[in-house]
Amino acid sequence: MSENDFQLDNQNAYDNIPHCLACQSESRHIPAMPPSGSTTPSGGPVLGGAEFVGSYPDPLVTLDPPLPEIALIGRSNVGKSSLLNALVGQPGLARVSGTPGKTTLLNAFRLPHLYLVDLPGYGFAVAGKAARVGYRKLVTGYLRERPTLAGVVWLLDVRRDPSPDDFTIQELLIESGRPVLAVLTKADKLSRTAGMDRAHALARMLGLDESQVQLVSSKTKLGVAELGESILATVGG
Numbered sequence: 001m002s003e004n005d006f007q008l009d010n011q012n013a014y015d016n017i018p019h020c021l022a023c024q025s026e027s028r029h030i031p032a033m034p035p036s037g038s039t040t041p042s043g044g045p046v047l048g049g050a051e052f053v054g055s056y057p058d059p060l061v062t063l064d065p066p067l068p069e070i071a072l073i074g075r076s077n078v079g080k081s082s083l084l085n086a087l088v089g090q091p092g093l094a095r096v097s098g099t100p101g102k103t104t105l106l107n108a109f110r111l112p113h114l115y116l117v118d119l120p121g122y123g124f125a126v127a128g129k130a131a132r133v134g135y136r137k138l139v140t141g142y143l144r145e146r147p148t149l150a151g152v153v154w155l156l157d158v159r160r161d162p163s164p165d166d167f168t169i170q171e172l173l174i175e176s177g178r179p180v181l182a183v184l185t186k187a188d189k190l191s192r193t194a195g196m197d198r199a200h201a202l203a204r205m206l207g208l209d210e211s212q213v214q215l216v217s218s219k220t221k222l223g224v225a226e227l228g229e230s231i232l233a234t235v236g237g
């Protein structure tokens with residue numbers, strides 16, 4: 001086994017992200033996506049009319065027409081497909097609880113003024129080394145270099161503390177300088193007070209401003225309309 005193999009297998013799955021770059025950057029701050037500014041109660045989708053465009057292995061694939069993009073990223077099973085479906089009000093658009101096999105493809109969905117780009121879920125134990133390397137290339141290439149990327153919606157389960165993989169993604173987000181909104185999924189599993197306590201705690205753990213952390217539930221639609229508004233504000237729609 002080469003030294004590289006050793007490192008790959010013993011650090012987390014995205015360990016070629018050059019942490020030194022993040023360390024050298026002047027600020028470890030993650031910029032925010034604009035808040036929704038909404039005072040209306042949580043409700044259904046404000047985004048709609050989405051259609052699946054395609055699955056791509058190339059992080060720099062050209063989408064036609066060129067439109068700003070919002071990426072969704074999170075660990076496998078965090079509720080990303082469910083949230084995407086809730087956001088656009090189309091229950092069958094993204095597959096829920098599919099086998100986490102398509103680790104090296106990004107899925108693009110076109111809306112009237114933007115693309116939603118579903119990055120594959122991370123952190124599943126069964127993936128082999130080749131899949132992990134492919135994942136790493138796709139996500140690092142996409143977050144670092146994609147010219148049309150306007151913002152990143154980072155999904156974390158409200159009940160879980162961030163995993164080592166989550167912290168690796170955090171480093172990559174810091175390095176990329178992209179505006180980020182962290183959404184805490186499955187908020188229906190906690191009481192309102194417990195959810196707010198977790199939101200404060202997770203914001204602290206992730207070094208995010210409280211306004212960058214939002215509770216969501218695809219089941220009750222809590223926070224879904226606000227997320228849609230924040231996405232539209234980010235792309236200027």
Ligand code: GDP
Pocket residue numbers: 074075076077078079080081082083095096097098121185186187188189216217218219220
């Ligand atoms: P993905 O792997 O991140 O795309 O996650 P999925 O959307 O497939 O969801 C994983 C599991 O979590 C499924 O069993 C969903 O039904 C469940 N789930 C997703 N969102 C919610 C939510 O807001 N509330 C609850 N209670 N369960 C959810």
